[in-house]
Every structure is written in C-alpha cells, then in structure tokens.
Amino acid sequence: MFAQCADPASLEGLAWLMCYLTSGKHMLFYASFGTVLLLLAITAPIALLFGFGGALASRSRIAPLRWFGKLYTSMVRGVPDIIFFLFVPIALDQGLEWLRHQVLCDTDAPVRQGNDFVVCAAAKLPLSSSPPWVHDVYGFTLAVVAFSVVFGAFAANVLHGAMQAVPRAQLETAEAFGMSPRQVSRRVLIPQMWTYAVPGLSNLWMILIKATPLLFLLGVEDIVYWARELGGTKTSAFTYPHPDWRLYYFLAILVFYLLMTWVSERILGRLTRRLSAGQATMGGEALRKGPA
Amino acid sequence: MKKLILTAAVLAFGMGMASAQTIRLGTEGAYPPYNFINDSGEVDGFERELGDEMCRRAELDCAWVTTDWDSIIPNLVSGNYDTIMAGMSITPEREQVIAFTQNYLPPVPSAYIGLSEEVELEGGIVAAQTGTIHAGHVAQTGATLLEYATPDETIAAVRNGEADAALADKDFLAPFVAESGGELVWVGEDVVLGEGIGVGLRQSDTELRETLDGVITAMKEDGSLNAMIRKWFGEEAQTYE
Known part of the structure; x- marks a missing residue:
C-alpha cells in the first residue's frame, strides 16, 4: 500500500501497525464486511417476496396453492436452519449440474461413480475455466437462495398472521363499497397489515443480521473466516509475524454486529411509529393523543 | 500480462483453447x-x-x-x-x-509440543486437528483427544492450558517452538505416521x-x-x- 511498507521487518510501533492493517489480506477482510452487507441487502427483499408469496398462497382459495403455502412454511420452519443451510446449496448445486449433464454431455457415464459425483467438463457449474470471481458469485448466489428460502418461510408466517389481524370491520366496509375480493386485498388488506407485520418482520431482520456468520459454513469467505485466519498466530513465514490475536479480531466483529443491530433498531422504531399513525391500535392511539 | 498470453494463445490455436x-x-x-x-x-x-x-x-x-x-x-x-x-x-x-x-x-516425523518436557503423553490431554493422521494416532495412544478445526487452534490450546500437548507434523510446529522464546518445548519422541x-x-x-x-x-x-x-x-x- 505505502512505499515504506516494502520492508515491514524494519518497522516498529505505529508504522508497523499501519502497514499491517493495510496489507492485501486485510483489504480482503474489509471487503468481506461488504459481502455481509450485500447479502443482507439482497436477501431481505427476496425473503420478503418469498414470504409475501407464501402468505398469499396459504390464504388462497385454490386448494393446491394453499397446500403448497402451508407445506412451505411448516416444513422450512420445522427444520433446523443449519441443516437447511448445509442441504440447500449442495442439493441445488448437484441438481443443476445433473440437469446440465443430461443436456450438455454426450456420454452414458453415470453421474455417481463410487464416491465421486462426476459430470462432464461442459456441465460444470461454474465451468472450471471461469475466473475466480465467477465461482465467488456462484457460491454467494447459492447462499442468498438458502437464506431467502429459510427467512421467507418465517416472513410468510408473520405476514399471514398480520393479514388475519386486520380488523374484519375494515374489510367489510370495503366490501360494502362494492369492491371485489381482489380490490379489498389490494386496497385495504395489504396496506393495513403492515402495522401488524412490522414487529414480527423487525425481529426477523435482527435474526437475519445475526445469522450472516453462517455464510462461513457455506464456504463464502466472510468476516468470521478472515478474522480467524488473520487472528491466528503468525510465525516468521509471514511478512507480519504476531502472536494469537483472534481475541481482537472477534472483538471487532462483535462491535460491528452491535452497531448493525443498534442502527436497525432505531430505523425500525421510526418505521413502527410512522405505520401506527391513524391506526386503531394502542400505538396509533398514543400518537393521536400526542405526548402526555 | 496473463491476459495477453492467453489472447495470443487463443489466436495461435484457434478455438482449440475453448476445450482446454x-x-x-x-x-x-x-x-x-x-x-x-x-x-x-x-x-x-x-x-x-x-x-x-x-x-x-x-x-x-x-x-x-x-x-x-x-x-x-x-x-x-x-x-x-x-x-x-x-x-x-x-x-x-x-x-x-x-x-x-x-x-x-x-x-516426515510428527512431534508433540507442550509447555514442559515432563508432560504425560499417554494419560494426558492431547490436541490435534480433526480428521488428520495425528488425531487418529492420539486416539490410539490412550490419551484424551481434543480435536480442533484448524492446526493453529491446537497450539493455542496448549498455550492456554486446555491441552497438555499437541501433535502435528514437525515441520509445521518447528517455527512455533523456535519463536516462542522457550514457552513451547518438544515433548517425547518423534513419531512417523502415514x-x-x-x-x-x-x-x-x-x-x-x-x-x-x-x-x-x-x-x-x-x-x-x-x-x-x-x-x-x-x-x-x-x-x-
């Protein structure tokens, strides 16, 4: 990074630390914070969408759709997250490669040969010859899918409950105005349910933030991976030898997560206030009366 | 540079590269x-x-x-x-x-390290990385095996007293022993595994x-x-x- 960092062995104190903290490996560590934030930014809307679909499906009047919605929420909610995180990416990866194998390969060789899962070179996903970033993006995408499916199921349950909580009288009024069931859903039910959904959804958001270290399980090099890697004892085989510093690295991660949840809590608190305005709930009533 | 070579290679061999x-x-x-x-x-x-x-x-x-x-x-x-x-x-x-x-x-020889040379290897607690020949060997000696996900953690376990000794390849351990300033020492005899x-x-x-x-x-x-x-x-x- 800096010119004086060319020979770290000659440095001491603050200068050494500056060079150490700007080494290539640390840059990867800092970038992994971006990976975590990106995961949150992509997963949250997709999971909400899954949840919305799941909630609407489990309220549907079409029986198979309703069964599907119920099955999705109860199955995913009933399986431990970690098992799901281990299962989904592997199953998805091998399933896709198997499909590509059937289409793209002209061999009769079975996919399973003894212990090995073998597909022809053209069916590999991503191709062996693709650059490393393609492999990274692919792994990251599988992680997003796994997170979205799991958190979507929980969101579906929250949204389903919120839809049930909208006072029947409001829907009846809409019907009395001559709105069709579809219009009632779109104009009254969905806008009104958010005030009931936000507490549950904000819980889910907090859990999602705290679940991001599971990325490490999926082989994505996230902040936990780098903290462990950087913190371990480094002998003189490395440019910057140091004793076991894992404590400090994990402390930094701890602060990061506390900050994330603290900021989220404040934003969600504001959102709850805004959505409560004009509602026939305790929160709405308190807002109407103003500060006592 | 790498790209340049690659491009040149593609030009030289036509589309043959695609299957490489x-x-x-x-x-x-x-x-x-x-x-x-x-x-x-x-x-x-x-x-x-x-x-x-x-x-x-x-x-x-x-x-x-x-x-x-x-x-x-x-x-x-x-x-x-x-x-x-x-x-x-x-x-x-x-x-x-x-x-x-x-x-x-x-x-290559594997070796034990500990905080002192008098550590009991047979009946003591020995750390090794999980799924290695070292973990397998410790399990056979009758010592209590403590498994860790990374080799680095086995050394940390010895340093903070969770384990009496750690077993790993000698070439891996040597710099840790040499640079510990006498804190870590070799224990017992080397063993050759694998x-x-x-x-x-x-x-x-x-x-x-x-x-x-x-x-x-x-x-x-x-x-x-x-x-x-x-x-x-x-x-x-x-x-x-």
Missing part, C-alpha cells in the same frame, strides 16, 4: 510452510510452488482454491475442485474414498493421476523436487535419494 480444461487445486491455506495464505491474500508455500511447477510441466491451466480442512475431501468428490494438495498424508483409510499420486514428500504426502484425486480421475504421477517422477529424478523441499523445510529436511 482448467485444473482447480484445492488446499487448506492454514498449514505453513506447506500451504498458507500470505499477507497479500494469496495461497503460498511449498505446495503452491510445487503445484504451479507441476502444472507448468504438464502444460495444464491451474487455479488455486481454499477450503476448510473438514470438508476438503467431500468437496473434492463432489467436484468443486480436482486435486487436494494440503499436506495430506496417504493412508489406507483415505484411499478408500479418494485416490493419491505417489508421494511428493517422504513420510506413507508420505501425495496429491489427492477423485478415484475416477485416472488420467490426471497418471499425468501428475509422471511429473512427480520426473521432478524426483532431476532433483528439482529435492531442491524445493530444502528451500521450504531447511537443509536437514528428508529428501528423495
């Missing part, structure tokens, strides 16, 4: 000097240099991949990469699941195995492998005749 396969080399990246991630964030070490040289001689396109030690064999058999070069000793148990080339490192370290491959990948076997034989004969071993493990390291 990239071999992905899997490693752990946490076992210096065998393999580690250096301060610029790249895979480095004896196996990096050896792997690159083998690929150069066999005219293969190679890329390095790091993975957890725990899942290094499952990821190989499910095809995430094509070889394992991670200080993995050849053992009959592993040969039931994956194939190995001939060894590129002769069977049949040397080889390249791990899928059992169905016979073609790649033959290629790499041939390269290793050639490197043993012309002395370049011995030179590499001396460079990374010191002048006294065990080499091939």
Whole structure:
C-alpha cells in the first residue's frame, strides 16, 4: 500500500501497525464486511417476496396453492436452519449440474461413480475455466437462495398472521363499497397489515443480521473466516509475524454486529411509529393523543 | 500480462483453447510452510510452488482454491475442485474414498509440543486437528483427544492450558517452538505416521493421476523436487535419494 511498507521487518510501533492493517489480506477482510452487507441487502427483499408469496398462497382459495403455502412454511420452519443451510446449496448445486449433464454431455457415464459425483467438463457449474470471481458469485448466489428460502418461510408466517389481524370491520366496509375480493386485498388488506407485520418482520431482520456468520459454513469467505485466519498466530513465514490475536479480531466483529443491530433498531422504531399513525391500535392511539 | 498470453494463445490455436480444461487445486491455506495464505491474500508455500511447477510441466491451466480442512475431501468428490494438495498424508483409510499420486514428500516425523518436557503423553490431554493422521494416532495412544478445526487452534490450546500437548507434523510446529522464546518445548519422541504426502484425486480421475504421477517422477529424478523441499523445510529436511 505505502512505499515504506516494502520492508515491514524494519518497522516498529505505529508504522508497523499501519502497514499491517493495510496489507492485501486485510483489504480482503474489509471487503468481506461488504459481502455481509450485500447479502443482507439482497436477501431481505427476496425473503420478503418469498414470504409475501407464501402468505398469499396459504390464504388462497385454490386448494393446491394453499397446500403448497402451508407445506412451505411448516416444513422450512420445522427444520433446523443449519441443516437447511448445509442441504440447500449442495442439493441445488448437484441438481443443476445433473440437469446440465443430461443436456450438455454426450456420454452414458453415470453421474455417481463410487464416491465421486462426476459430470462432464461442459456441465460444470461454474465451468472450471471461469475466473475466480465467477465461482465467488456462484457460491454467494447459492447462499442468498438458502437464506431467502429459510427467512421467507418465517416472513410468510408473520405476514399471514398480520393479514388475519386486520380488523374484519375494515374489510367489510370495503366490501360494502362494492369492491371485489381482489380490490379489498389490494386496497385495504395489504396496506393495513403492515402495522401488524412490522414487529414480527423487525425481529426477523435482527435474526437475519445475526445469522450472516453462517455464510462461513457455506464456504463464502466472510468476516468470521478472515478474522480467524488473520487472528491466528503468525510465525516468521509471514511478512507480519504476531502472536494469537483472534481475541481482537472477534472483538471487532462483535462491535460491528452491535452497531448493525443498534442502527436497525432505531430505523425500525421510526418505521413502527410512522405505520401506527391513524391506526386503531394502542400505538396509533398514543400518537393521536400526542405526548402526555 | 496473463491476459495477453492467453489472447495470443487463443489466436495461435484457434478455438482449440475453448476445450482446454482448467485444473482447480484445492488446499487448506492454514498449514505453513506447506500451504498458507500470505499477507497479500494469496495461497503460498511449498505446495503452491510445487503445484504451479507441476502444472507448468504438464502444460495444464491451474487455479488455486481454499477450503476448510473438514470438508476438503467431500468437496473434492463432489467436484468443486480436482486435486487436494494440503499436506495430506496417504493412508489406507483415505484411499478408500479418494485416490493419491505417489508421494511428493517422504513420510516426515510428527512431534508433540507442550509447555514442559515432563508432560504425560499417554494419560494426558492431547490436541490435534480433526480428521488428520495425528488425531487418529492420539486416539490410539490412550490419551484424551481434543480435536480442533484448524492446526493453529491446537497450539493455542496448549498455550492456554486446555491441552497438555499437541501433535502435528514437525515441520509445521518447528517455527512455533523456535519463536516462542522457550514457552513451547518438544515433548517425547518423534513419531512417523502415514506413507508420505501425495496429491489427492477423485478415484475416477485416472488420467490426471497418471499425468501428475509422471511429473512427480520426473521432478524426483532431476532433483528439482529435492531442491524445493530444502528451500521450504531447511537443509536437514528428508529428501528423495
């Protein structure tokens, strides 16, 4: 990074630390914070969408759709997250490669040969010859899918409950105005349910933030991976030898997560206030009366 | 530069390049000097240099991949990469699941470290990395085995007193002992485990195995492998005749 960092062995104190903290490996560590934030930014809307679909499906009047919605929420909610995180990416990866194998390969060789899962070179996903970033993006995408499916199921349950909580009288009024069931859903039910959904959804958001270290399980090099890697004892085989510093690295991660949840809590608190305005709930009533 | 060469190659061989396969080399990246991630964030070490040289001689396109030690064999058999070069000793148990080339490192001694030389090895608590020949050996000696996911954590366990001793390859432990300022010492006798370290491959990948076997034989004969071993493990390291 800096010119004086060319020979770290000659440095001491603050200068050494500056060079150490700007080494290539640390840059990867800092970038992994971006990976975590990106995961949150992509997963949250997709999971909400899954949840919305799941909630609407489990309220549907079409029986198979309703069964599907119920099955999705109860199955995913009933399986431990970690098992799901281990299962989904592997199953998805091998399933896709198997499909590509059937289409793209002209061999009769079975996919399973003894212990090995073998597909022809053209069916590999991503191709062996693709650059490393393609492999990274692919792994990251599988992680997003796994997170979205799991958190979507929980969101579906929250949204389903919120839809049930909208006072029947409001829907009846809409019907009395001559709105069709579809219009009632779109104009009254969905806008009104958010005030009931936000507490549950904000819980889910907090859990999602705290679940991001599971990325490490999926082989994505996230902040936990780098903290462990950087913190371990480094002998003189490395440019910057140091004793076991894992404590400090994990402390930094701890602060990061506390900050994330603290900021989220404040934003969600504001959102709850805004959505409560004009509602026939305790929160709405308190807002109407103003500060006592 | 690399791109330039690649473009030139594509122009020279027409579309022949499109079918050229990239071999992905899997490693752990946490076992210096065998393999580690250096301060610029790249895979480095004896196996990096050896792997690159083998690929150069066999005219293969190679890329390095790091993975957890725990899942290094499952990821190989499910095809995430094509070889394992991670200080993995050849053992009959592993040969039931994956194939190995001939060894590129002769069977090297493993050693115990502890905070004092009087540590009880037979009845004490000994730390080792999970899924290694060392963990297997400790389990057989009658000592209580403490398993850790990374080799680094086994040394940390000795330092903070959770374990009485740790067992690992001597070449890995040597710099830790030398640089601990007398805190860590060798305990007991060295033990020789396994049949040397080889390249791990899928059992169905016979073609790649033959290629790499041939390269290793050639490197043993012309002395370049011995030179590499001396460079990374010191002048006294065990080499091939």
